[in-house]
Amino acid sequence: xxxxxxIPAALSVPEGENLVLNCSFTxxxxxxxxxxxxxxxKGLTSLLLIQSSQREQTSGRLNASxxxxxxxxxxxxxxxxxxxxxxxxxAVEGLTGGGNKLTFGTGTQLKVEL
Amino acid sequence: xxxITQSPKYLFRKEGQNVTLSCEQNLNHDAMYWYRQDPGQGxxxxxxxxIVNDFQKxxxxxxxxVSREKKESFPLTVTSAQKNPTAFYLCASSMKRPYNEQFFxxxxxxxxx
Numbered sequence: 001x002x003x004x005x006x007i008p009a010a011l012s013v014p015e016g017e018n019l020v021l022n023c024s025f026t027x028x029x030x031x032x033x034x035x036x037x038x039x040x041x042k043g044l045t046s047l048l049l050i051q052s053s054q055r056e057q058t059s060g061r062l063n064a065s066x067x068x069x070x071x072x073x074x075x076x077x078x079x080x081x082x083x084x085x086x087x088x089x090x091a092v093e094g095l096t097g098g099g100n101k102l103t104f105g106t107g108t109q110l111k112v113e114l
Numbered sequence: 115x116x117x118i119t120q121s122p123k124y125l126f127r128k129e130g131q132n133v134t135l136s137c138e139q140n141l142n143h144d145a146m147y148w149y150r151q152d153p154g155q156g157x158x159x160x161x162x163x164x165i166v167n168d169f170q171k172x173x174x175x176x177x178x179x180v181s182r183e184k185k186e187s188f189p190l191t192v193t194s195a196q197k198n199p200t201a202f203y204l205c206a207s208s209m210k211r212p213y214n215e216q217f218f219x220x221x222x223x224x225x226x227x
Contacts, residue, residue, distance in 0.1 A: 004156065034215065043120075043204055044157075044218040051212065089156070093214070100145055100164075100214045101172070104156035 002027045002094055006105035013080055014113055021075040021108045023090035028068050031093040034102065035064050035075050038087045045087075048074070051094075080112045117141065118219035119206050122227060125224045127192070127199065133192045135222045137205030143217075144210050146188035151202040151221075160203075163188055164210070192224060200226045 003026045013040050023033070032051045035043040048057045048064040050073070055066040063076040073090060087109045091102040117120045118139045124183075127133045137146065148173045149157040159172030163182040177196025182188055193200045208214040 032209070032214075036218075041202075041221075041223075043118075043220045044206075046215055046217055058164045091157075091216075100147075100158075100208055100211065100216065101159055101162065102216060104158075106154065106156045 002030075002041050002092060002103040004092055004103050004105035005089060005110060006088075006090060006108050008108060009106070010109040010111075012111045013098060015080060017080050017112075018076070018078050019080055019110075021077070021090075021110070023073040023075070023105055025071045025073075025092050025103075027094065028071050029095045030068060031095050033064075033066055033073050035062075035073075035091045035092060036089045036091065038089060038107070039089075044089065076093050077110075080110075082114055085110055085111050118205060118207055120203075120219040120222050122222060123220070125222055127224060127226050129226060130194045132191055132193050133224065135192070135203055135205075135224070137188045137190065137219060138186055139188075139205075139207045139219075141184060142185070143160065143207035143210045144185070145214070146182065147206040147208075147216065148172075148178070148180065148188070149204045149206065151204060152218045155186055157204065160190065189222060199224055 035047040050066045061078040087107040089107045091104040120134045122157040147162040148160040150155045163169035205219040208216045
């Protein structure tokens with residue numbers, strides 16, 4: 001059974017710092033990996049999707065990498081801002097089992113301080 | 115605007131009642147999903163549907179039921195058989211592979227009184 005782990009569970013950084021969020025998964029047979037952002041009491045916002053054949057994806061100040069063989073992904077946030085404060089979730093879609101089923105990690109709660 | 119809507123935003127249920135959560139999308143997505151989110155836990159899949167008139171159980175389907183009569187709509191019923199229904203419920207939709215990035219609605223918070 002696929003398990004997704006995100007470390008650390010919480011992170012506090014000063015504004016302007018570059019930071020890395022980590023995601024690991026136990027089964028490397030994945031179709032893709034998706035990073036989301038969730039603000040308190042809100043739904044999820046899709047940030048980046050990396051297909052299993054890709055190594056990385058970039059969107060603005062965000063860069064996500066994928067190392068499928070080692071079961072790891074990182075989300076790099078450049079020049080962090082207070083508006084980046086949120087919970088960041090990663091999720092993987094397995095190759096087997098049918099359908100577009102995602103397995104989620106429990107998230108990293110990020111706080112960017114002035 | 116294209117997107118996913120969920121209603122109501124807050125829902126209160128008495129024990130023994132069935133309640134239905136609404137999810138509508140105008141993205142022309144084929145697949146729709148229901149997740150449950152509890153504090154300190156990741157999202158868990160309840161049901162999903164890849165096509166109209168068809169749906170499959172997710173990891174925690176017991177005590178829930180769904181229907182998919184229209185492409186745009188995927189309502190979730192929380193039945194009295196669900197022992198611990200208080201949670202945040204999220205609906206999502208996606209296109210078919212390989213363009214199957216999932217997009218989420220704003221959620222419904224269900225509280226059992």
